Amino acid sequence: MxxxxxxxxxxxxxxxxxxxxxxxxxxxxxxxxxxxxxxxxxxxxxxxxxxxxxxxxxxxxxxxxxxxxxxxxxxxxxxxxxxxxxxxxxxxxxxxxxxTPTEPEVITEQQLAERAGIPHNPETIAKLVELGIAERQDDGRLRIPNPDLLRTGLEVIKLGVPLDAIFEMLPKLLDHADAVAKIYVELFRSTVWRQFADAGLPAEGWPEIQRTLEGIIPLAGQALVAAFREAMGREIEAVAYEELGVAPDTLPSTG
Known part of the structure; x- marks a missing residue:
């Protein structure tokens, strides 16, 4: 029934x-x-x-x-x-x-020093806080907003690069990253988004905007990595010639 x-x-x-x-x-x-x-x-x-x-x-x-x-x-x-x-x-x-970086991490100052393989130094911690790599909490521990960035820096330290050199380089690196991000965002904003906005932001157009973003974002990352590899190869060749007198055409391919 x-x-x-x-x-x-x-x-x-x-x-x-x-x-x-x-x-x-x-x-x-x-x-x-x-x-x-x-x-x-x-x-x-x-x-x-x-x-x-x-x-x-x-x-x-x-x-x-x-x-x-x-x-x-x-x-x-x-x-x-x-x-x-x-x-x-x-x-x-x-x-x-x-x-979006991985979830923020909270560690002690001593744990941070142990991960870097260096003695604990309050001045080093203060510099990390100044650069925004770490944030002090009320309980004395450190909040790390972007653990991936910190992890990369620690690996560079383990390779023997002095801390002072890393601290000097980091703001330049972040500035360049900001500049590249602005280029990609402005590209999307001045083309795909501008056409969508000029059309009055129609509700039926939002799914297509999302699909476009899902395709553009990973491609932007791939293009950046490819351009960086080529630029790094050129810089290595130039420095090898300056420091060792090695002609670029005798170096193994860096591509």
Missing amino acids: GGQQPAEPATEELTIDQLAAKVGMTVRNVRAYAGRGLIPPPRLAGRTGYYGADHVARLTLVRELLDKGYTLAAVERMMSELPDGALALGVFETLVSPW
Whole structure:
């Protein structure tokens, strides 16, 4: 005997307290962001407001942007152009996920010295904090925002490169990395994104923007590595000639 088909589950709706807990904010902040127009009004049932998936997505995006250092004014400008919170969050995650460092790590100063294979030195720790490689915590331990970067530096130290030389080189390296990142981001912004923005940011275009980003980001990394290998080869040849008098055409291929 046929029975009634089970009803599809209704879209989850949350009170403001549940919404705040879900996105990791205080109710006060949720109200403040709602007052700034960062989320649409809730569905009202009597005197109670109910919030859905789009509210969760938008507030999650707000929190992510603020955590990454954007000002609230900048977040407001960005959010005002996004027609759908879930789509916008997907695009944002596509943008940052491949480049997001591993989870921050918390270690003691002594553990850091042991990993580097050098004696503990407060001046060294102070320099790491100054460069942003480490952050001091209230309990005296160090928070490492980008463990991959620190790990790479420690390996260079183990190869025998002096600390002072690394400290002198690191800001230059980070500056060059910023410059390269700006080139790639501006390329996307001035072409694919500009066409999309000029079309009025149509909702049906967001999935294509995300697919484009998913393809462009790894290709940008591959192109950078390929260009770096070629540049490194040229520099090695030039230095070998200057220091050893070895002609470039007698060196093994660095390609």
